[in-house]
Amino acid sequence: MSHLDPHGTRVVLAHGGGGQLTESLIQDAVLPRLANPLLDPLDDSALLPTDGPVAFTTDSYVVQPLEFPGGDIGRLAVCGTVNDLAVCGARPGWLSLGLIIEEGLELDILRRILSSVASTAEEAGVHVVTGDTKVVARGQADGLYINTAGVGALRPGITLRADRCRPGDAILINGSIADHGMAVMLQREGGSQIESDLESDVAPLGDLVEALLEAVPETRFLRDATRGGLAGVAADLAAHSGYRVELDQESIPVRPATEYAADMLGFDPLTVANEGKVVAVVPGDDAERAVAVLRDHERGREAAVIGRIADERDGLCELLTYVGGRRVVQKPYGEDLPRIC
Amino acid sequence: MTPREQMARLTAELAETAQRAGRRLSYMEVCGTHTVSGFRSGIHALMPETVRLVSGPGCPVCVTAQRYIDALIDLGRRDGVTLTTYGDMLRVTGEGGSLELARSEGADVRVVTSSMEAIEIARAEPEREVVFAAVGFETTAPATAAAVLAAEQDDLPNFTVLAAHKLVLPAMQTLLADPNLAIDGFLCPGHVSVVIGAEAYRPVVDEHAMPCVIAGFEPLQMMEGILHLTRQTVAGEARLENLYPTVVGDEPQPHAAALIERVFEPGDSAWRALGVMTESGLDLRPAYARFDALARFGLVLGEDVDPPGCRCGEVITGQCEPIDCRLFGRACTPVVPIGPCMVSSEGTCQAWFKYRRHEMRAGAGA
Numbered sequence: 001m002s003h004l005d006p007h008g009t010r011v012v013l014a015h016g017g018g019g020q021l022t023e024s025l026i027q028d029a030v031l032p033r034l035a036n037p038l039l040d041p042l043d044d045s046a047l048l049p050t051d052g053p054v055a056f057t058t059d060s061y062v063v064q065p066l067e068f069p070g071g072d073i074g075r076l077a078v079c080g081t082v083n084d085l086a087v088c089g090a091r092p093g094w095l096s097l098g099l100i101i102e103e104g105l106e107l108d109i110l111r112r113i114l115s116s117v118a119s120t121a122e123e124a125g126v127h128v129v130t131g132d133t134k135v136v137a138r139g140q141a142d143g144l145y146i147n148t149a150g151v152g153a154l155r156p157g158i159t160l161r162a163d164r165c166r167p168g169d170a171i172l173i174n175g176s177i178a179d180h181g182m183a184v185m186l187q188r189e190g191g192s193q194i195e196s197d198l199e200s201d202v203a204p205l206g207d208l209v210e211a212l213l214e215a216v217p218e219t220r221f222l223r224d225a226t227r228g229g230l231a232g233v234a235a236d237l238a239a240h241s242g243y244r245v246e247l248d249q250e251s252i253p254v255r256p257a258t259e260y261a262a263d264m265l266g267f268d269p270l271t272v273a274n275e276g277k278v279v280a281v282v283p284g285d286d287a288e289r290a291v292a293v294l295r296d297h298e299r300g301r302e303a304a305v306i307g308r309i310a311d312e313r314d315g316l317c318e319l320l321t322y323v324g325g326r327r328v329v330q331k332p333y334g335e336d337l338p339r340i341c
Numbered sequence: 342m343t344p345r346e347q348m349a350r351l352t353a354e355l356a357e358t359a360q361r362a363g364r365r366l367s368y369m370e371v372c373g374t375h376t377v378s379g380f381r382s383g384i385h386a387l388m389p390e391t392v393r394l395v396s397g398p399g400c401p402v403c404v405t406a407q408r409y410i411d412a413l414i415d416l417g418r419r420d421g422v423t424l425t426t427y428g429d430m431l432r433v434t435g436e437g438g439s440l441e442l443a444r445s446e447g448a449d450v451r452v453v454t455s456s457m458e459a460i461e462i463a464r465a466e467p468e469r470e471v472v473f474a475a476v477g478f479e480t481t482a483p484a485t486a487a488a489v490l491a492a493e494q495d496d497l498p499n500f501t502v503l504a505a506h507k508l509v510l511p512a513m514q515t516l517l518a519d520p521n522l523a524i525d526g527f528l529c530p531g532h533v534s535v536v537i538g539a540e541a542y543r544p545v546v547d548e549h550a551m552p553c554v555i556a557g558f559e560p561l562q563m564m565e566g567i568l569h570l571t572r573q574t575v576a577g578e579a580r581l582e583n584l585y586p587t588v589v590g591d592e593p594q595p596h597a598a599a600l601i602e603r604v605f606e607p608g609d610s611a612w613r614a615l616g617v618m619t620e621s622g623l624d625l626r627p628a629y630a631r632f633d634a635l636a637r638f639g640l641v642l643g644e645d646v647d648p649p650g651c652r653c654g655e656v657i658t659g660q661c662e663p664i665d666c667r668l669f670g671r672a673c674t675p676v677v678p679i680g681p682c683m684v685s686s687e688g689t690c691q692a693w694f695k696y697r698r699h700e701m702r703a704g705a706g707a
Contacts, residue, residue: 250345265454266686268381314699316698316699318699319383320383321381321382321383321560322344322345322382323344323345323347323348323382323383323384323387323560323561323564324344324345324348324349324383324387325348325382325383325384325385325386325387325560326383326386327380327381327382327383327386327696327697328695328696328697328698328699330695330698333675333676
């Protein structure tokens with residue numbers, strides 16, 4: 001690969017110049033991993049064979065460190081966008097991939113991350129169909145930033161909105177909370193004294209959501225609980241449904257190691273980011289079936305009913321704590337954990 | 342028994358015991374960690390009407406007088422200075438704005454999770470003057486002392502601390518001297534007590550006949566502490582009880598105490614609302630004067646100009662609840678905080694706003 005990197009083993013500014021070096025970077029590092037019929041022509045736009053309404057979303061990823069236990073920025077950039085499509089009731093289909101690389105990034109790291117993009121895209125059943133690469137001078141970015149946008153065809157007959165929620169509806173989650181945020185935080189605090197085997201939960205949820213929507217088409221609302229954590233989703237759900245949302249602390253899955261880490265560092269697991277967790281609201285009568293369907297899926301083994309929509313019309317989220325106390329749950333104000341995704 | 346059942350048993354016994362007092366009882370926690378744990382676990386909602394837990398001066402950011410905050414912001418804005426601070430100080434506002442604002446304008450303000458991180462920065466960037474904002478009680482003072490000793494050992498010329506450490510006991514004694522204080526006992530902090538030892542509260546108990554119970558931070562431990570306080574009140578006793586003996590000894594923790602003793606000496610210190618109290622803070626000993634940021638930069642602490650209308654001072658002395666402040670939840674929210682009690686994650690106002698807002702709505706307009 002010496003022609004790709006005449007200056008050594010790192011990305012140089014010219015890799016983003018749009019000239020021959022850019023082309024060789026794409027030919028050598030990108031295409032072998034991401035090739036597919038829609039990407040291969042390398043035209044200015046990808047032509048998508050859609051039929052009917054689509055969902056369209058975008059997200060940027062600035063996580064530090066680039067590689068963390070359980071994932072990396074590449075996997076994150078695919079999953080985050082795929083999950084945003086899935087929870088809108090769309091079937092994730094196509095992604096764009098924008099790379100903003102800081103001069104000096106090791107090419108081996110870039111290759112590993114692109115391999116991770118490729119394997120995660122395959123796992124999620126999506127194709128990267130268009131992209132862009134820019135290189136900025138040292139100090140003007142931090143290693144690598146990624147932007148992905150995604151398009152997915154909407155499933156007919158599915159409407160997912162907070163204002164469809166009604167008293168008596170059940171609130172579910174597909175597994176333990178706060179694993180991503182705490183894993184990244186501990187990795188970042190490399191020098192810190194806390195040793196742990198925590199892993200990020202970063203995963204594509206398209207299949208899981210599909211299974212749920214097929215089994216329970218009356219599902220009212222879905223949201224992936226990323227930044228702001230479960231607290232952010234629950235507080236939004238309360239505000240936008242207009243009803244009180246009640247969460248039951250005892251039934252919210254939290255791994256002991258995650259809880260311990262959060263406690264040590266002073267974080268409330270409810271507000272810590274996830275990258276493979278979806279909050280679902282289903283009619284109360286469907287709750288059992290919905291949990292069974294989620295638990296059937298490898299990303300939902302620890303799925304549980306964690307709360308309900310209550311009668312009060314005050315738009316507040318309340319937590320019944322494990323000792324029986326009650327308190328309000330709010331969206332966190334700022335970035336408790338900056339650069340977590 | 343599940344935690345919920347244990348709690349139900351404790352609160353039932355608390356209600357029964359408190360009833361015998363024939364009046365409403367108030368206990369004060371003097372530790373930010375207790376404040377947060379209490380609000381987060383929702384124990385206020387579980388307490389009988391007859392017992393109330395109020396917050397005292399236990400939040401490090403909240404008790405830091407405005408003059409230190411102004412000095413920090415002044416330092417943070419200086420060329421060549423890297424100000425290192427625990428995250429909670431970032432948004433406290435002073436006369437010159439906040440450190441967060443200063444940072445957005447180009448000041449080099451970095452959040453650290455330990456004092457040793459500040460030392461690392463000073464070692465790695467010898468061209469920067471690295472100042473560590475040393476706030477907190479006896480719990481964080483040993484870490485600051487360790488950093489100063491590390492700087493001495495390395496002969497680091499570019500590391501200083503703005504020493505604003507506070508001591509818990511003088512604050513409790515000042516509160517007790519105030520005739521307006523209407524509390525029946527102290528729920529004493531776990532971590533601080535580890536450092537200073539349980540016997541440190543002896544004068545509070547003996548001289549002021551004020552019950553003191555040292556309790557852990559789990560909600561069940563806190564409730565048990567409140568129950569023990571209530572039993573004392575009802576029995577007309579004032580004793581020192583240590584419910585956290587596995588962690589808190591009678592005497593100071595030798596290593597931590599030795600670190601403090603070596604680097605610091607007690608000095609008069611300015612507190613928010615409580616004013617300047619004799620020997621209530623920690624000054625660097627003369628042998629370590631070269632690590633004093635005030636001296637290095639020729640700064641003199643000014644007067645305290647507290648935000649107008651802000652009642653943080655009364656909140657941290659248990660004289661009013663956040664909800665009694667006109668600014669609370671209206672002009673002053675966690676997003677746009679005015680007083681330090683709304684800024685700090687251990688601040689009573691922020692905890693109230695975050696966790697008990699439903700009560701505020703019910704009381705809105707009051």
